[in-house]
Amino acid sequence: MLKLLRSPYNTLTRSISTSTKIFNVEAPKVLVPETPSVITPADIYKDIKFIDTIKPRQHYDPHYVAPVSDSVQAKVASPFPNYVQAWLKDFKTNEPLDLLNISSQVFGAPLRRDLIHRAVVFERDGLRQGTQSAKNRAEVSGTGKKAFPQKKRGKARVGSLRAPHFRGGGRAFPPKPRDHSTDLQVKVLHHALRSILSTKYAQNQLIIVDKILPNSPKTKDLAAILNAHNWNNSYVIAGEQNDNLLLASKNIEKLLVDDIYTPKLYQMMLHSNLILDLSALAHFEYLLSVE
Numbered sequence: 001m002l003k004l005l006r007s008p009y010n011t012l013t014r015s016i017s018t019s020t021k022i023f024n025v026e027a028p029k030v031l032v033p034e035t036p037s038v039i040t041p042a043d044i045y046k047d048i049k050f051i052d053t054i055k056p057r058q059h060y061d062p063h064y065v066a067p068v069s070d071s072v073q074a075k076v077a078s079p080f081p082n083y084v085q086a087w088l089k090d091f092k093t094n095e096p097l098d099l100l101n102i103s104s105q106v107f108g109a110p111l112r113r114d115l116i117h118r119a120v121v122f123e124r125d126g127l128r129q130g131t132q133s134a135k136n137r138a139e140v141s142g143t144g145k146k147a148f149p150q151k152k153r154g155k156a157r158v159g160s161l162r163a164p165h166f167r168g169g170g171r172a173f174p175p176k177p178r179d180h181s182t183d184l185q186v187k188v189l190h191h192a193l194r195s196i197l198s199t200k201y202a203q204n205q206l207i208i209v210d211k212i213l214p215n216s217p218k219t220k221d222l223a224a225i226l227n228a229h230n231w232n233n234s235y236v237i238a239g240e241q242n243d244n245l246l247l248a249s250k251n252i253e254k255l256l257v258d259d260i261y262t263p264k265l266y267q268m269m270l271h272s273n274l275i276l277d278l279s280a281l282a283h284f285e286y287l288l289s290v291e
Contacts, residue, residue, distance in 0.1 A: 080104075081104070082103065082104050082105070083101040083102060083103060083104055084101075084102055084103075084104050084107055084108050084201065085099055085100065085101055085102070086099075086100050086102050086107070086201065086206065086208055087099060087100070087208070088100050088208050088209070088210060088278075089207065089208065089209050089210075090209065090210060091209040091210065091211060091212050091213070091225070091277075092215075092225060094228070094229045097210060100208065100281075102208075102281065102285065103285045103288075103289055105194070105288070105289055105290050106194055106197055106198070106284055106285055106288045106289060107197050107198050107201040107206070108198055108201070109191075109194040109195055109197075109198040110195070110198070111195055111198070111199055112191060112192065112195045115188055115191050115192040115195060116192045116195055116196060116265070116269070118184060118188060118192065119184065119188065119189050119192035119193070119265050120192075120265055120266050120269065121182070122182055122183075122184040122189070123264065123265055123266055124266060125180050125181050125182045126180075126181045126182075128180035128181075130177055130178050130179055130180045131177050132175040132176075132177065133174070133175060133176055133177055134171045134174035134175055134176075135170050135171065135174060136170040136171060136172070136173075136174050137160065137162045137163055137164060137169055137170035137172075138162075138170065139170060140162050140168070140169060140170040142160075142161055142162040142168065142169070143161065144160065144162075146158070146159060146160075147159075147160070147161050190287070190288055192265060193263070193265060193284075193288060194288050196265055196268050196269065197268075197274075197284065197288075200268070200274045205272060205273050205274060206273075206274050206276070207231070207234075207273055207274065207275045207276070208276050208277075208278070208281055209275060209276070209277055209278075210277065210278060211240065211277055211278075212236060212238045212240075212245055212275070212277050213242060213244065213245070214244045214245055214248050215244075216244060216248070217243060217244045217247035217248050218248060219248050219249075219250070219251045219252060221248065222245075222248035222249060222252065222255075223252055226252070226255065231273055231275065232254055232255070233254040233255075233271050233272040233273065234254070234255055234256075234271055234272065234273040234274070234275050235256050235258070235264075235267050235268055235270075235271035235273070235274050235275070236249070236255065236256065236257045236258070236275045237258050237259070237260060237263055237274070237275070237276050237277075237280045238257060238258075238259065238260075238277050238279070238280060239259070239260045239277055239278070239279020239280040239282075239283055240277060240279050241257070241259055245257060254271070256271065260279065260280045260283040260284075
């Protein structure tokens with residue numbers, strides 16, 4: 001007779017019975033997991049939760065190496081300087097005063113035509129007035145009387161003379177006042193501004209002056225300075241504006257003056273030269289520097 005008994009050490013014990021005595025032969029010590037009589041949903045969820053913690057790539061890739069966190073990676077210093085150089089000039093005489101080290105993150109960024117296009121479209125969408133309007137058949141003036149009888153004319157039935165296919169009738173789907181402005185991420189706008197400033201610097205069209213202070217509010221005095229330095233087609237961004245500059249620049253055709261808080265990217269691309277004073281330069285370096 002052969003029996004299988006459960007030992008206290010969770011091993012299978014084989015009992016062989018003969019006519020004279022019983023020999024207990026112990027099987028190899030292979031642990032058999034004890035299966036509970038009732039499996040609860042909590043036990044299944046525990047196993048699933050353990051499996052989810054294992055990365056899928058660790059199962060099949062023998063060369064998998066866990067990524068090192070950013071805090072552990074060594075930061076190697078760049079051998080290139082983080083600045084580019086530009087001349088500081090006098091506004092009235094165009095004489096160089098000093099050699100400035102300006103940020104290469106702002107004035108040495110790569111050209112991104114796609115971001116410049118998105119920024120210019122965003123800027124020009126916001127300039128649209130959106131006041132177009134026309135009347136539909138309910139708004140146009142006219143009688144509401146039925147023009148012709150419904151039957152016995154041999155022609156198509158006519159309900160109202162204000163329909164769009166009649167002369168003097170309303171328009172079908174007329175334009176109405178609406179907002180044409182679109183949205184754009186601030187980072188995309190800043191990246192486009194960096195690209196434009198860097199392009200102006202690379203094309204030698206960026207002019208940095210100490211102060212933009214005309215002698216008088218007369219247009220001819222400011223025009224004489226611009227003509228002498230070949231700065232006729234220029235976009236001026238001044239951090240320190242004064243009444244003389246604003247009054248003198250109003251009647252010059254290809255000159256536009258703005259403050260540092262409302263720079264226009266389209267005007268930067270439209271004008272040949274970009275003139276900045278020291279206040280505007282410091283503002284752009286602070287605003288567009290990447291940490």
